[in-house]
Structure formats: C-alpha cells, structure tokens
Amino acid sequence: MKSKRMTKSIRTALILLLCLAAVLQQTPVFANKYAEYESVALVDTSNGTVGYYEPINLMIGGEDIFSDAPGIIVNGRALVPISAILTELGIEYTWTQATREISFSYGGKSVVMQIDNTYATVDGVKTLLPDGVAPRVMNYLSVSGDEIARTYVPVKFISGVLNLSATWIDSTRTVAVNKKEQTLTGAYLDYTKTYPEIRLKVTGEVDATSFVISGADVGGQDKVVVDLQNTKVDISGADAYWTESGGVWTYDIYDGIFGLDKVDIEQTGTMPYTTRVTLYQDERRGHDISYDAKTGEMVIRLINTVNDVSVEKIYSTDAVVIETSENPMVQTTLDGDKFYIDVIGSYLHIGDGMKTYMTVNEGKIESVTYEQKKDSYYAPFDDITRITINLTEAVTYDDLYLESDGTAIYVFVTPNPINNFEYVKLDQSTAKMSVRLFEAASYTPTYDAGSRTLSVTLPKSVTDLGDFVYDVDDNVIESFTVEETDRVYKLSAKLAENTVYTETGTATSVAFKFTNTKIRDSEYSDRLIVIDAGHGGKDPGAIGTKAEEKDLTLKAALYLEDVLVKQGFKVYMTRSTDDYVNLYDRASIANDLGADLFVSVHINAHTGATASGIEVLYANESMSSDKGLATLMQDALIDELGAVDRGISSRPRLVVLRETTMPSVLAELGFISNPDEQAKLMTDSYLQRAAEAMAESIMNFLDK
Numbered sequence: 001m002k003s004k005r006m007t008k009s010i011r012t013a014l015i016l017l018l019c020l021a022a023v024l025q026q027t028p029v030f031a032n033k034y035a036e037y038e039s040v041a042l043v044d045t046s047n048g049t050v051g052y053y054e055p056i057n058l059m060i061g062g063e064d065i066f067s068d069a070p071g072i073i074v075n076g077r078a079l080v081p082i083s084a085i086l087t088e089l090g091i092e093y094t095w096t097q098a099t100r101e102i103s104f105s106y107g108g109k110s111v112v113m114q115i116d117n118t119y120a121t122v123d124g125v126k127t128l129l130p131d132g133v134a135p136r137v138m139n140y141l142s143v144s145g146d147e148i149a150r151t152y153v154p155v156k157f158i159s160g161v162l163n164l165s166a167t168w169i170d171s172t173r174t175v176a177v178n179k180k181e182q183t184l185t186g187a188y189l190d191y192t193k194t195y196p197e198i199r200l201k202v203t204g205e206v207d208a209t210s211f212v213i214s215g216a217d218v219g220g221q222d223k224v225v226v227d228l229q230n231t232k233v234d235i236s237g238a239d240a241y242w243t244e245s246g247g248v249w250t251y252d253i254y255d256g257i258f259g260l261d262k263v264d265i266e267q268t269g270t271m272p273y274t275t276r277v278t279l280y281q282d283e284r285r286g287h288d289i290s291y292d293a294k295t296g297e298m299v300i301r302l303i304n305t306v307n308d309v310s311v312e313k314i315y316s317t318d319a320v321v322i323e324t325s326e327n328p329m330v331q332t333t334l335d336g337d338k339f340y341i342d343v344i345g346s347y348l349h350i351g352d353g354m355k356t357y358m359t360v361n362e363g364k365i366e367s368v369t370y371e372q373k374k375d376s377y378y379a380p381f382d383d384i385t386r387i388t389i390n391l392t393e394a395v396t397y398d399d400l401y402l403e404s405d406g407t408a409i410y411v412f413v414t415p416n417p418i419n420n421f422e423y424v425k426l427d428q429s430t431a432k433m434s435v436r437l438f439e440a441a442s443y444t445p446t447y448d449a450g451s452r453t454l455s456v457t458l459p460k461s462v463t464d465l466g467d468f469v470y471d472v473d474d475n476v477i478e479s480f481t482v483e484e485t486d487r488v489y490k491l492s493a494k495l496a497e498n499t500v501y502t503e504t505g506t507a508t509s510v511a512f513k514f515t516n517t518k519i520r521d522s523e524y525s526d527r528l529i530v531i532d533a534g535h536g537g538k539d540p541g542a543i544g545t546k547a548e549e550k551d552l553t554l555k556a557a558l559y560l561e562d563v564l565v566k567q568g569f570k571v572y573m574t575r576s577t578d579d580y581v582n583l584y585d586r587a588s589i590a591n592d593l594g595a596d597l598f599v600s601v602h603i604n605a606h607t608g609a610t611a612s613g614i615e616v617l618y619a620n621e622s623m624s625s626d627k628g629l630a631t632l633m634q635d636a637l638i639d640e641l642g643a644v645d646r647g648i649s650s651r652p653r654l655v656v657l658r659e660t661t662m663p664s665v666l667a668e669l670g671f672i673s674n675p676d677e678q679a680k681l682m683t684d685s686y687l688q689r690a691a692e693a694m695a696e697s698i699m700n701f702l703d704k
C-alpha cells in the first residue's frame with residue numbers, strides 16, 4: 001500500500017505555499033524529468049517549509065529508476081522515496097497511518113520505520129538510523145497542484161538493511177544501488193550446449209544489464225555489450241585462450257564459431273566497479289543473461305529472440321512481421337483457419353513471455369497471438385516462440401507466403417505471389433530492384449524526369465507480379481507501383497530526389513541499380529551523428545495535458561534522422577521505437593561508435609503554464625566545441641521557429657552530456673506544460689522545422 005495523502009488542513013497550507021513557490025521560482029514537477037533541472041521543490045512536512053533541492057539520478061542494479069517523486073540531497077546525504085526502491089525490488093510494504101509506520105520484510109529480516117523517529121526496529125531490535133536521520137514525509141508538488149507525499153529515507157540505511165551496496169557517483173549526481181561487490185575470476189566459452197554460452201565465473205550473483213550496438217548499419221561491427229554491476233575483474237587465472245592488453249582481456253575466436261568474432265572483458269568503472277563484457281559479432285544473434293547458482297557463473301546464452309510481432313502492409317499486402325535477432329529457424333503448421341509459426345530455439349522478449357493476444361481485423365487476419373513454449377517435438381531446441389495467426393476463414397498453403405530478410409519473418413496472407421519482385425537497399429546511397437523473368441523478354445524502360453518516374457511494361461507471359469503499391473520512402477526510392485491489365489504489367493518506380501538509375505538486367509531478370517548521387521557525393525558521408533530521442537518506454541519524460549515528451553522527442557529525432565540522411569550523414573539512433581534505453585548506455589553507444597556528434601532531443605516542462613521557449617544545454621564551459629555547437633543550434637532553432645530565446649546553458653552533470661566523449665548537446669524544443677507550445681509541438685510541421693534547424697546547425701558546426 002502506498003503512503004496516504006496528507007490531511008486536508010495541511011493541503012490547504014500547501015496550496016498557498018505552492019502559489020508562493022511558483023512566484024519565487026519556476027519549479028519542475030514532472031516525474032522522470034528531474035535530471036534535466038537544477039532544482040526541485042519539496043515541502044518538509046515536519047516543519048512545513050518549502051525547500052529547493054538538487055535532484056539526483058537513482059539506479060538499482062544498473063537500471064535507471066523512475067519514481068513519481070525525485071531523490072534529493074539534504075545536508076550532503078542522499079534521500080530517496082522508500083517506495084521507489086521497494087517497488088523496484090518487488091518488496092511489499094505496509095503503511096500504518098495511525099502510528100505513521102512503514103513495515104516490510106526482506107531476506108528474513110523484518111523492518112519497521114516510523115516517520116520522524118531516528119530509531120528503526122530491525123528484527124525487533126531498536127536500531128539508530130545512520131547519522132540519526134529520521135524518515136520524513138516530503139511533499140513533491142505536481143503541476144495540477146496536487147501534492148505527492150512520499151516517505152524519504154537515507155539511501156545508506158535502506159541499502160544497508162537490504163544488504164545492498166550504495167555508491168555515490170558525484171560527476172553525474174547518481175546513487176547506484178547494487179548487490180554486494182563481487183569479482184569476476186574467469187570466463188570460458190561453452191560450445192557444447194544447445195545454445196553457445198559465455199560463462200563468467202563470479203564470486204557471487206551480480207546484476208547484469210545489456211545493450212546491442214548495430215554497428216554494421218553505420219560501417220562498424222555488431223556488438224552485444226553486457227555490464228556486470230558492482231563487479232571487479234581478476235581474471236589472471238583464466239585459461240590460455242585469454243590474453244590481456246591494457247586492462248582488456250580478449251578471447252579471440254579465430255574461426256568465428258557461432259557468429260562470434262571475439263569477446264572482450266574489461267573493468268570500465270570503479271565507482272562502483274563495473275565489468276563490461278563485449279561480444280563482437282559476425283552475425284547478429286540474440287542473447288539472454290542468467291545466473292547459474294550451481295556453478296556460480298553468470299551465463300550469456302546466445303539464443304535467438306523474438307523481439308516484436310506486428311501486422312503491417314507490405315507491397316499493399318497484409319503481413320505479419322516477426323522480428324527476431326538472428327537468422328530464424330521456422331516450422332509452420334496450417335490447421336484450417338489457424339496458421340502456426342514456431343520460431344525454433346528462441347526466447348520471447350516481449351513483455352514477460354506470456355501468451356499475448358492482438359486483435360487485428362485486417363483482410364483475412366482476425367488476430368495474432370504469441371507465446372513462449374517448450375516443445376519436445378523440437379528437442380534439443382525445445383525453447384520455441386509460437387506465433388498463431390487466426391484467420392477469418394480456412395485457407396490453403398497457396399494463400400500464404402513466407403519471406404525472411406535475415407532477422408525478420410514476413411508472413412503474407414495473399415494468393416498473389418510477389419516473390420518475383422525484389423528491392424534491396426545496398427548502402428546509404430544505393431539500392432537495387434529486380435523482377436524475375438520466366439523467359440527472356442524485350443522491353444524499353446522509359447523515364448519521365450518531371451515526375452521522376454521510371455516505367456517498364458512487361459507481357460504477363462514472362463513473369464507474375466500481381467498488382468501492388470510499395471511505399472519505400474528510403475531516400476533512394478519513393479515508391480513502386482505495379483498495374484496489371486489483361487495483357488501486361490506496368491511497373492513504375494518513383495525515384496527520390498537526386499536518384500539516378502542504371503540498368504543491370506539479365507536474360508532472366510529486369511533489374512536496376514539506383515543511386516542517390518547527393519548522398520553518395522556528400523562531404524558528410526564519413527560523419528556519424530548519434531541522435532538520442534529523450535526518454536521512452538517506461539520513462540514518459542514530461543507529461544502534458546495532451547502529449548507525452550517521449551513521443552514528441554521520438555518524432556523530432558526521426559525527422560532529424562531523415563534530414564541528415566538526405567544530406568549524406570551516417571546516423572545512428574539510440575532508440576527509434578518506444579523503448580527505454582539506459583542513460584549511461586546512450587552515452588556508451590555514441591562513444592563506442594566513435595560518433596562525431598551527439599544530439600539529444602528533449603521537451604521542457606515547468607510548473608508555470610506560461611514558461612515557454614527553446615534552450616540548448618551543453619556539458620562544460622571548458623569544452624568550447626560543445627558550447628559552439630550549442631550556440632549554433634540555439635540560434636538556428638530560434639531563427640526558424642521564432643520561439644522565446646532562453647539561451648544556452650552549461651549542465652555538466654547530465655549523464656548523456658557528461659559521459660559522451662564527442663561534442664554533445666541537449667536541445668529542449670519547447671514546453672509541453674505551456675498549452676500553446678504543446679499544441680505547436682504536436683504538429684508535424686513544427687517538429688520538422690526544428691529538425692531542419694538542428695541539421696543546419698550541425699552542418700555549420702562541421703563546416704567550420
């Protein structure tokens with residue numbers, strides 16, 4: 001049970017205080033936004049005073065924690081809402097209003113804490129809290145005037161009683177709460193298991209977090225990065241396959257077995273210790289991390305994963321798209337109006353792996369379900385993900401068509417074969433299209449420069465295409481259209497601006513290579529920009545009356561990607577969907593890729609609905625390049641959008657700015673808390689213009 005709201009009389013007093021606070025200082029009050037602000041306001045209910053505090057980041061087991069009230073520093077001590085930690089750890093607690101007590105049990109210990117009492121009771125024993133600091137109820141004030149009453153306790157006490165360690169990272173104002181420190185003493189690769197495994201010998205269980213870098217997309221290597229939290233390395237006793245150089249232990253896998261190239265182990269942090277395990281991949285594979293208590297090993301298992309299931313229109317045809325992390329092995333079964341697709345040797349990484357039902361009602365697809373199963377039919381690959389397509393009527397295999405592009409499986413529900421047509425993007429600037437011919441055919445391509453349309457007419461006797469519209473929209477091609485008449489197929493390709501074509505057909509194919517010459521010849525083709533759409537997934541960022549920050553930042557970031565790609569830049573997105581990516585991981589991704597610039601996109605918020613305008617934040621006065629980029633971006637945004645100019649400011653403790661090693665900025669594109677500005681931010685054209693302004697400043701910065 002959560003702690004109760006305050007009594008009415010105190011609330012009235014608070015509302016008065018809130019009004020005063022709003023006059024004195026504009027105060028952010030949105031959940032999960034704290035880190036972007038220099039101070040937050042809370043009312044200490046023990047004396048009724050409003051205080052301004054520096055908010056802190058809170059991490060548990062390497063994961064950022066979001067709570068409806070911020071962690072703060074009081075007299076040099078980190079205080080956090082106890083509910084945030086207990087909820088994150090899955091510990092149930094009770095609040096007793098009459099005695100103002102919080103009680104919970106953990107690890108066989110029972111704990112009772114009382115508001116304003118410097119003693120807690122641990123297993124019935126009266127225990128003085130560290131430095132004699134009592135739990136207190138602090139009220140964090142929300143934008144609607146509601147107060148969020150939370151019980152604040154020192155991190156030091158709560159981590160101590162839970163047998164966890166707490167480390168203060170001063171540079172980014174972060175409290176990292178972890179399992180007790182352990183040491184990694186060895187590592188080996190186990191090829192003998194059903195799925196290849198990297199087994200890490202540890203002195204005890206640790207928390208692990210991981211992220212994937214799809215480096216191949218921007219000319220690098222694909223990697224899986226696993227961070228063992230609060231873990232030191234002492235691997236000197238490892239087998240002879242491991243070599244050490246400059247603190248990095250490497251296991252070279254010369255034959256590239258299981259798509260792995262090499263594994264690096266390195267201590268990357270000391271406050272707390274962090275051990276980073278990097279898997280260099282020749283072939284993209286999924287991974288799953290677990291602790292094997294029997295052997296005392298952390299296990300990274302290379303198993304395929306099903307990461308998303310969706311229904312989309314591809315070639316104007318309803319298709320179920322199953323996203324996996326590696327070349328999927330598939331077994332299908334058709335049973336009347338049910339089509340089962342089993343992805344063999346895979347874990348479902350959506351939700352908690354439980355059976356999930358999606359209503360679709362598109363064409364013949366009524367619904368789709370997906371679930372994790374064990375099926376001995378497939379032994380030894382008995383872990384399968386089953387996707388079931390429920391159809392509106394019984395069909396035959398002729399009505400179904402499967403395709404895979406290496407990671408995704410496309411299930412088309414159509415009697416029209418479309419496999420004679422293929423379009424493949426080769427790199428940033430080039431792509432190829434081909435139509436398979438049953439027999440040689442003569443045809444004359446025609447090109448209309450005005451509409452940028454390339455057309456080919458083919459007799460129906462030489463191929464089988466059906467008719468479709470395929471909206472490609474990838475900076476080389478806008479779309480393909482096939483019109484079918486009694487006798488011919490008319491295939492039209494609408495080229496993107498600056499795209500030229502060359503004919504590459506053979507006796508058995510009609511084929512063209514397309515090149516966007518502007519992108520190919522761009523002076524920026526070696527420049528890599530990492531775009532970071534703020535927040536995402538479990539972290540909504542600032543919440544407005546009609547929109548959430550995470551959605552607007554993603555939209556703006558995708559527009560920025562589009563503008564930069566059209567200019568020939570290499571672009572990497574820290575997220576391109578509604579997913580949460582750890583703040584430290586966002587910086588690691590940019591550092592690992594050796595990006596030239598890092599641009600984080602955010603939306604602002606304040607208690608006062610009148611606050612408006614744009615500001616660009618940068619890390620450090622001493623990093624003149626950061627400040628230079630921030631200045632250019634601020635000016636470009638103000639010029640383009642005519643918003644209130646809040647200027648640039650230095651924010652050295654923001655994780656993404658602090659931890660990135662290249663010029664980096666964080667643009668706050670407007671205030672979601674201001675109704676007029678929220679309305680503007682919700683229009684595509686406003687975000688598109690913001691993206692153009694940001695891109696222009698990036699080019700100006702690099703041209704200098």
Ligand SMILES: [Zn+2]
Pocket residue numbers: 033036534535541542549602603
């Ligand atoms: Zn933000």
